[in-house]
Amino acid sequence: xxxxxxxxxxxxxxxxxxxxxxxxxxxxxxxxxxxxxxxxxxxxxxxxxxxxxxxxxxxxxxxxxxxxxxxxxxxxxxxxxxxxxxxxxxxxxxxxxxxxxxxxxxxxxxxxxxxxxxxxxxxxxxxxxxxxxxxxxxxxxxxxxxxxxxxxxxxxxxxxxxxxxxxxxxxxxxxxxx
Amino acid sequence: xxxxxxxxxxxxxxxxxxxxxxxxxxxxxxxxxxxxxxxxxxxxxxxxxxxxxxxxxxxxxxxxxxxxxxxxxxxxxxxxxxxxxxxxxxxxxxxxxxxxxxxxxxxxxxxxxxxxxxxxxxxxxxxxxxxxxxxxxxxxxxxxxxxxxxxxxxxxxxxxxxxxxxxxxxxxxxxxxxxxxxxxxxxxxxxxxxxxxxxxxxxxxxxxxxxxxxxxxxxxxxxxxxxxxxxxxxxxxxxxxxxxxxxxxxxxxxxxxxxxxxxxxxxxxxxxxxxxxxxxxxxxxxxxxxxxxxxxxxxxxxxxxxxxxxxxxxxxxxxxxxxxxxxxxxxx
Ligand SMILES: Cc1cc2nc3c(=O)[nH]c(=O)nc-3n(C[C@H](O)[C@H](O)[C@H](O)COP(=O)(O)OP(=O)(O)OC[C@H]3O[C@@H](n4cnc5c(N)ncnc54)[C@H](O)[C@@H]3O)c2cc1C
Ligand code: SF4
Numbered sequence: 001x002x003x004x005x006x007x008x009x010x011x012x013x014x015x016x017x018x019x020x021x022x023x024x025x026x027x028x029x030x031x032x033x034x035x036x037x038x039x040x041x042x043x044x045x046x047x048x049x050x051x052x053x054x055x056x057x058x059x060x061x062x063x064x065x066x067x068x069x070x071x072x073x074x075x076x077x078x079x080x081x082x083x084x085x086x087x088x089x090x091x092x093x094x095x096x097x098x099x100x101x102x103x104x105x106x107x108x109x110x111x112x113x114x115x116x117x118x119x120x121x122x123x124x125x126x127x128x129x130x131x132x133x134x135x136x137x138x139x140x141x142x143x144x145x146x147x148x149x150x151x152x153x154x155x156x157x158x159x160x161x162x163x164x165x166x167x168x169x170x171x172x173x174x175x176x177x178x
Numbered sequence: 179x180x181x182x183x184x185x186x187x188x189x190x191x192x193x194x195x196x197x198x199x200x201x202x203x204x205x206x207x208x209x210x211x212x213x214x215x216x217x218x219x220x221x222x223x224x225x226x227x228x229x230x231x232x233x234x235x236x237x238x239x240x241x242x243x244x245x246x247x248x249x250x251x252x253x254x255x256x257x258x259x260x261x262x263x264x265x266x267x268x269x270x271x272x273x274x275x276x277x278x279x280x281x282x283x284x285x286x287x288x289x290x291x292x293x294x295x296x297x298x299x300x301x302x303x304x305x306x307x308x309x310x311x312x313x314x315x316x317x318x319x320x321x322x323x324x325x326x327x328x329x330x331x332x333x334x335x336x337x338x339x340x341x342x343x344x345x346x347x348x349x350x351x352x353x354x355x356x357x358x359x360x361x362x363x364x365x366x367x368x369x370x371x372x373x374x375x376x377x378x379x380x381x382x383x384x385x386x387x388x389x390x391x392x393x394x395x396x397x398x399x400x401x402x403x404x405x406x407x408x409x410x411x412x413x414x415x416x417x418x419x420x421x422x423x424x425x426x427x428x429x430x431x432x433x434x435x436x437x438x439x440x441x442x443x444x445x446x447x448x449x450x451x452x453x454x455x456x457x458x459x460x461x462x463x464x465x466x467x468x469x470x471x472x473x474x475x476x477x478x479x480x481x482x483x484x485x486x487x488x489x490x491x492x493x494x495x496x497x498x499x500x501x502x503x504x505x506x507x508x509x510x
Binding site: 060066082147 | 179180181182183184205207208209212213215216217225227229257276277278279280282283412413414
């Protein structure tokens with residue numbers, strides 16, 4: 001049956017030659033040769049073994065694949081790796097400094113801001129982007145600007161509390177410049 | 179995704195040249211195109227990446243308005259200080275759409291050209307005249323809760339899903355295009371089409387046409403305007419009905435009015451008669467309701483979406499009331 005079905009399909013086009021893509025991932029320059037349709041998410045997970053970034057819906061709806069590109073949060077499933085050539089990508093693996101957790105990671109643990117943990121890397125990268133954007137100050141604003149990250153366990157109240165705490169510790173640093 | 183080739187455009191002219199080949203599509207933010215390619219709804223053989231063309235600026239125009247680059251990101255447009263102060267309804271509309279991550283990726287040009295979210299358009303196992311001309315319409319007689327109440331045809335009852343475009347329609351924006359036949363300017367009201375008997379065609383763009391910018395006229399209705407979006411949850415959902423409203427008031431009297439609706443038709447819906455019904459009249463809920471009834475006079479519901487007719491009427495009254503009350507205007 002499978003064979004019959006396969007024979008009814010048009011012959012697949014020959015795969016185009018792989019394209020060279022250079023990404024600076026978490027501070028390390030990596031050059032890959034990728035099929036054009038490789039998303040940034042698949043490049044990270046399948047080609048660089050950085051499996052912290054999760055594939056949830058693969059359609060930009062859940063936010064599990066959120067990473068920072070040149071410091072801005074994006075859905076890595078809806079962009080091609082080739083489109084990000086030459087850019088700086090930060091994933092959950094790149095947020096720690098040595099063995100020290102990022103303040104958001106600390107806050108998520110402290111506030112029990114996850115249950116199964118699948119959405120957490122995306123939540124944390126998204127929250128890092130949100131803090132850098134500086135557009136949220138109230139809980140309602142955090143909720144609104146985090147609405148692109150779904151949590152099927154429903155840890156939302158604790159996620160908001162964790163972000164609020166990390167935001168409070170990040171703020172003096174931002175304004176601390178002499 | 180199916181196999182395709184990838185090339186980066188070196189300039190706008192290069193992009194237009196490359197797009198001449200059939201089966202080629204521009205990719206900007208990728209948030210709609212790649213989604214539809216994964217769903218096997220769109221099957222381009224080649225992508226021309228325009229995302230790095232220097233069309234990402236927001237600049238003053240000689241006429242006192244703003245030129246929004248086609249490749250400026252939705253987030254950068256919404257948070258631009260000039261947009262926020264001079265065109266607050268536009269900023270609000272953009273921020274009512276998608277998520278922070280998506281707005282960081284999505285471009286203004288791509289937003290104009292995003293496709294409908296009709297369930298059948300996305301589901302390649304079902305008939306859809308927009309996806310597969312002549313195959314029929316799954317939504318007519320199917321599940322049509324999110325579909326059109328105005329301007330639909332017996333071939334297609336899809337709605338245009340953009341929030342940004344509703345504000346652009348209300349503001350009388352102009353779309354700047356460069357293509358194989360040179361450059362042209364398209365008034366926003368003429369940019370998107372009604373489905374008629376060719377629902378597969380969303381806009382008046384021709385193959386190879388590249389949107390380069392969107393121009394906003396000087397008049398931004400900053401004093402009295404709003405964008406109201408009604409959806410199934412508080413955030414991150416497409417509009418069931420949305421309203422971009424702008425008023426120019428002289429005391430309690432309406433001098434000029436703009437009213438555009440989203441979520442109700444194949445294009446952002448404007449109706450000159452409804453706007454005329456407001457001008458010269460007091461800015462009161464009664465008058466707003468009368469204008470809403472003019473706008474909705476030909477509205478037609480389907481099995482699951484008739485609720486949108488009353489929802490639209492109420493949303494119009496509420497949006498105009500909010501717009502009138504802004505900045506300490508005299509209470510009606
Ligand atoms: C989960 C989700 C939720 C969303 N919610 C909302 C919402 O609530 N409100 C809303 O308004 N939108 C919403 N969107 C849609 C989003 O706004 C669009 O996907 C986005 O604006 C498209 O822009 P882009 O640059 O990514 O376009 P792309 O995906 O790159 O391109 C889209 C189309 O436009 C064409 N194109 C792009 N740029 C040009 C140009 N300059 N000239 C000619 N053709 C061009 C491409 O060829 C393609 O056909 C949502 C999207 C997702 C995935
Ligand atoms: S409403 Fe339009 S897009 Fe939806 S199934 Fe019918 S033809 Fe297709």
